[in-house]
Amino acid sequence: MLEPAGHKDVLxxxxxxxxxxxxxxxxxxxxxxxLGGTADVxxxxxxxxxxxxxxxxxxxxxxxxxxxxxxxFVDLAHxxxxxxxxxxxxLNFDATLERYFAFLDGWPEEDRRRQAxxxxxxxxxxxxxxxxxxxxxxxxxxxxxVVSRVGVAHNxxxxxxxxxxxxxxxxxxGRDATTIAYLSGTxxxxxxxxxxxxAVLAALRADRKLRLLIVGKLQLDSRFDRFAKxxxxxxxxxxxxxPRVIRTRVDVNLAPLEPENLVTDCKSCVKYLxxxxxxxxxxxxxxxxxxxxIEDGRNGFLADDATAWHDRLQALIASPELRRDLGAAAYEDxxxxxxxxxxxxxxxxxxxxxxxx
Numbered sequence: 001m002l003e004p005a006g007h008k009d010v011l012x013x014x015x016x017x018x019x020x021x022x023x024x025x026x027x028x029x030x031x032x033x034x035l036g037g038t039a040d041v042x043x044x045x046x047x048x049x050x051x052x053x054x055x056x057x058x059x060x061x062x063x064x065x066x067x068x069x070x071x072x073f074v075d076l077a078h079x080x081x082x083x084x085x086x087x088x089x090x091l092n093f094d095a096t097l098e099r100y101f102a103f104l105d106g107w108p109e110e111d112r113r114r115q116a117x118x119x120x121x122x123x124x125x126x127x128x129x130x131x132x133x134x135x136x137x138x139x140x141x142x143x144x145x146v147v148s149r150v151g152v153a154h155n156x157x158x159x160x161x162x163x164x165x166x167x168x169x170x171x172x173x174g175r176d177a178t179t180i181a182y183l184s185g186t187x188x189x190x191x192x193x194x195x196x197x198x199a200v201l202a203a204l205r206a207d208r209k210l211r212l213l214i215v216g217k218l219q220l221d222s223r224f225d226r227f228a229k230x231x232x233x234x235x236x237x238x239x240x241x242x243p244r245v246i247r248t249r250v251d252v253n254l255a256p257l258e259p260e261n262l263v264t265d266c267k268s269c270v271k272y273l274x275x276x277x278x279x280x281x282x283x284x285x286x287x288x289x290x291x292x293x294i295e296d297g298r299n300g301f302l303a304d305d306a307t308a309w310h311d312r313l314q315a316l317i318a319s320p321e322l323r324r325d326l327g328a329a330a331y332e333d334x335x336x337x338x339x340x341x342x343x344x345x346x347x348x349x350x351x352x353x354x355x356x357x
Contacts, residue, residue, distance in 0.1 A: 002047040004055035008038040014062040015044045023155045024062045024087050031344040049073035062087040065121030074128050083352050086126040089135035091266040093126050095119040100263040102191040136289040139266040151350035155268040156343045165277035168243035177209045181250040184216035195256035199309035204230050247278040252316045255284035269293040276330035283312050299329035
């Protein structure tokens with residue numbers, strides 16, 4: 001259990017570990033430290049929230065659902081005039097948007113009901129908070145429907161991620177065949193992959209030496225069965241192993257997202273960032289945060305229809321030089337614009353605490 005001692009600027013609290021907790025808690029805490037601030041990061045089950053109120057100036061709750069404990073804590077924080085902010089990098093606080101959540105496809109009705117209750121719990125915490133911190137501008141617009149104060153803190157890569165990427169860059173590429181990859185993570189991305197599926201199928205058909213690497217639990221449809229010998233799979237990778245996987249096994253990174261979907265419109269561009277760290281080019285759907293990061297044709301490609309996906313994928317498969325140039329531009333971009341150290345000053349306008357640096 002966290003035992004508060006002394007006084008610090010911010011306590012970041014997350015319910016469950018995962019990439020969201022790293023990007024939204026650990027990385028923001030690192031940014032705060034670059035600004036001369038102090039912070040702790042703790043999982044909800046390892047802290048008695050009401051006992052922390054006198055030990056921090058501000059509290060950030062990442063995906064923390066409403067409960068009696070949270071209610072007591074928020075009341076105490078408000079009595080002490082300590083701001084409480086809800087933080088998320090997903091549109092997870094509106095149960096009426098159920099149809100946009102791909103991970104619910106095929107779920108039993110009882111499981112869907114429980115998930116709706118969880119969304120409602122997130123929303124209740126958001127409503128009771130003094131404001132919100134989110135990862136993208138579209139997500140800020142959605143949160144602003146619930147609370148008046150919303151700040152955007154874009155996801156950024158940490159110092160340790162940069163270090164792991166630098167180590168991976170020294171590794172030898174362990175392949176001869178060109179490999180395109182989709183780092184799916186979970187089955188929530190099945191609908192997303194359909195955006196690029198036709199282009200990938202055409203590429204596999206045109207070049208029998210081409211390889212498709214799937215990392216995670218993506219379910220390919222039956223059209224891919226005939227290309228089984230060209231498809232490789234890896235289980236979901238620990239974040240600190242991912243740079244080496246991308247560096248040694250991937251030539252082209254795919255980041256498709258389902259169109260006309262409020263949830264995917266709010267997604268951040270971490271798939272671009274993680275590939276860019278090791279100089280691998282990305283083709284992405286032009287959802288807003290990817291448009292923010294990728295200048296089409298300079299440090300990556302954007303593709304919004306089947307023709308664009310086909311043409312851009314074929315161009316990268318055919319040209320090692322183009323892959324090298326776009327990858328190098330992405331490498332420079334992520335280090336110049338998207339690290340916790342570089343982006344730390346933007347946190348000044350987001351967190352209501354004084355910073356000395």
